[in-house]
Amino acid sequence: LAQAWLARPVIRGDCGNAGRCRDMAGATCSASMPCAGTAAAVAAERRFINDDACGDWVMPIGETGLEFQVVNALSAACFLAAGAPLVWRTDAAPIARAYGLMMCGVAVGSFSFHATTSLSGFMIDIAPMATTAALMLYRAMHALQADAGKSGPEAESARFFVAIVTACVAVYVPWIMMAFGVSHSMVWGVWAFLFGAMGAVFGVVALMVFFSEGLLNDRAGFDLLVAIASILLGLGCSVHSFVPGLCEGWRTALPLHAIWHVFSSICANRCGHVLNTLTQVCERLEEQVDVTKKHKCSSLLVRLFKRDLLPSQFSM
Numbered sequence: 001l002a003q004a005w006l007a008r009p010v011i012r013g014d015c016g017n018a019g020r021c022r023d024m025a026g027a028t029c030s031a032s033m034p035c036a037g038t039a040a041a042v043a044a045e046r047r048f049i050n051d052d053a054c055g056d057w058v059m060p061i062g063e064t065g066l067e068f069q070v071v072n073a074l075s076a077a078c079f080l081a082a083g084a085p086l087v088w089r090t091d092a093a094p095i096a097r098a099y100g101l102m103m104c105g106v107a108v109g110s111f112s113f114h115a116t117t118s119l120s121g122f123m124i125d126i127a128p129m130a131t132t133a134a135l136m137l138y139r140a141m142h143a144l145q146a147d148a149g150k151s152g153p154e155a156e157s158a159r160f161f162v163a164i165v166t167a168c169v170a171v172y173v174p175w176i177m178m179a180f181g182v183s184h185s186m187v188w189g190v191w192a193f194l195f196g197a198m199g200a201v202f203g204v205v206a207l208m209v210f211f212s213e214g215l216l217n218d219r220a221g222f223d224l225l226v227a228i229a230s231i232l233l234g235l236g237c238s239v240h241s242f243v244p245g246l247c248e249g250w251r252t253a254l255p256l257h258a259i260w261h262v263f264s265s266i267c268a269n270r271c272g273h274v275l276n277t278l279t280q281v282c283e284r285l286e287e288q289v290d291v292t293k294k295h296k297c298s299s300l301l302v303r304l305f306k307r308d309l310l311p312s313q314f315s316m
Contacts, residue, residue, distance in 0.1 A: 048122040050185045051240045052114070054247035056255045061116065069114040075258035076110035078265035079103050086272040095135055096276035102132045103268050110261065119178060126191055127171055133198035134167035136271060139278050140205035146285035147209065170194040189242030199271070203228060206274050213281055220277040227270035234263030 046065060057070040086092060086100025105128035113121035141159040145151065174191045178184070206224055210216050216224075238260040240246035 046119060047117050048113070048119050048184050048187075049117075050188050050242065051244070051247040052257045053117070054240050054256060055252050056258065067117045069117065069257075071255040071258040072114035072261070073111050075255075075261040076107050076114060078261050079107035079110060079268060082265040082269035083107065083272070085269070086276075089276075092272075092276050093279040095139060095279055096272055099132055099135045099272050099275055102128050102135065103272070106132065106268070114257075123171070123175065126174065126195070129195060130167040130170045130198075132268070133170065133195055133202075134163040136202035136275060137166055137198050138163035139275055139282070140202045142282050143205055143209050143278055143285075146282045147212070151286050166198060170198065183244075185242050185244045192238075192242060199231070202271070202275075206278055209278065209281055215277070215281070220274065223270045223273045223277070227267045227274060230263045230267035230270065234260045234267065237263065 047067070052072060053067065053069045056072050059068040059070060060066075061068055080103075083100040083103025083106070086103070087097050089097065089100075092100075106125075109121075109125040109128045113125035115121070138159050141162055142155075145155045145159065170191070173194060174187045177187045177190060203224070207216075210220050210224065215221060237256040240251055241257060241260075
C-alpha cells in the first residue's frame with residue numbers, strides 16, 4: 001500500500017515541491033513545464049485569449065484565471081444606447097424595433113464576454129450579433145425580391161431560410177474552430193469576416209436600392225453614409241484583435257477595442273434607421289401593381305449597370 005501510494009500520479013499547480021510529477025494523461029512535467037492538469041492550465045483553457053485587452057485596465061477575477069477588462073466591459077453600454085431608441089420608436093417597423101432589442105442583447109453579450117474573457121462569454125457575445133446581422137440580411141434579400149416582383153409565402157420562406165442558416169453558420173464555425181484548437185486570434189478573424197460579410201451585403205443592397213429609388217440625397221443616404229464611415233473607423237481600432245503582435249507601442253496606451261465599441265455602436269444605430277427605411281421601400285415596391293412588368297427580368301444591379309456604367313449612343 002505504501003509503495004502504491006508513493007507511485008500514484010500527482011497533480012499539483014506547482015511541481016517544484018515534488019521535483020517531477022505526472023499529469024492526468026501520464027505525461028512527465030516539472031516546475032519549468034507545469035502539468036496540463038494544473039489549475040493554471042485549466043484556467044487558461046477557459047479564457048478566450050486575443051489582444052482585445054490591449055491598452056485596457058485588466059483585473060484578475062480571483063483565482064479563476066479569468067479577467068475583467070474594465071473599459072471594454074463598461075463601453076458595452078454603447079450598444080444599449082444604440083438599440084434602446086429603436087425599441088422606443090413607435091413609428092418604426094417591427095423588424096427595426098426587433099433589431100434594436102437584439103442590439104440591447106449585444107450590449108449584454110459584450111459585457112458578459114469582456115467582464116470574464118471566457119470562452120462561453122465569447123459565444124454569448126457573438127450570438128446576438130449574428131441575430132442582428134440575420135435581420136439585416138433578411139431585409140436586404142426582401143428588397144431584392146420586391147424589386148424583382150417576387151412576393152408571397154415562397155419568397156418569404158426563402159429569405160427566412162437564408163438569414164437563419166447564415167446566422168447559424170456564423171456562430172457555429174467559430175465554435176468548431178475553438179473545439180479543434182485553432183488560435184483565438186484566428187477564430188476572432190473568421191468570425192469578424194462572417195459577420196462583416198452579412199453586414200456588407202446589407203449595406204450594398206441598401207446603397208443600390210436607395211440609389212435606384214432616389215433616396216441617397218435624403219436622410220436615408222445620410223444614415224447609410226454615417227454607418228459606413230463609422231464601421232471603417234472602428235475596424236481601424238480593432239485590427240490588433242485578430243492580427244497577433246500588434247499590441248505594442250502607442251496601442252498599449254489606448255483602449256482601442258473600447259473605441260471600436262463606440263464606432264460600431266454608432267454604425268449599429270444608423271443601420272437600424274436604414275433597416276426601417278428599407279422596410280418602407282419594400283412595402284412600397286410590393287404595393288405597385290405593375291412591378292413585374294416594370295422591371296421585367298432585369299435585376300437591380302443590371303439596370304444600374306446599364307444606366308450608369310455603359311456609355312450611351314449620345315455620349316460617343
